[in-house]
Amino acid sequence: MQTLESLNQTLQTHDAVMLYFSAPTCNVCHALKPKLTEAIMDNFPSFVIENIDISETPEIASxxxxxxxxxxxIFFQGREFLRKSRHMSVGEVIEDIRRPYNLMLA
Incomplete structure (x- = not known):
């Protein structure tokens, strides 16, 4: 199980990190997660992806x-760059992070 300390360590040691917050009862979460994860890894191989189940760790969500x-x-060099909730498309997330990712890590 993840802790806030382990996530903070990940954010400090990796240049590009995605935190994906979901819960077992969220059908949209389960449909979006594999598509978004695959798109991120295909387009931005340096990304580290952390999945957070808010039902198990509400203190992290808070x-x-x-x-x-x-x-x-989305975090670049430990700083939050992008926040998307509920209604988002995989394409828009990819496009929103393409330029800063390429500037920092390409």
Whole structure:
């Protein structure tokens, strides 16, 4: 099980991190997650992806001010760059992070 400390360590040691917040009862979360994960890994191989089940670790969701699911947080060099909740498409997430990713990591 993840802890806030382990997530903070991941954010400090990797240049590109995606946090994916979901819950077992969220059907949209389960439909979106494999598509988004595959698209991120295909387009941005340096990304580290962490999946957070808010039903198991509500304190992590609270720490990151996540109150709706699914929520995606994108971090570059430890700083939050992008936050998407509920209604998002895989294409829009990919396009939103393409330029900064390429500038920092290409």
């Amino acid at each position: 720490h990151f001010s996540v109150f709706a699911i699914p929520t995606v947080l």
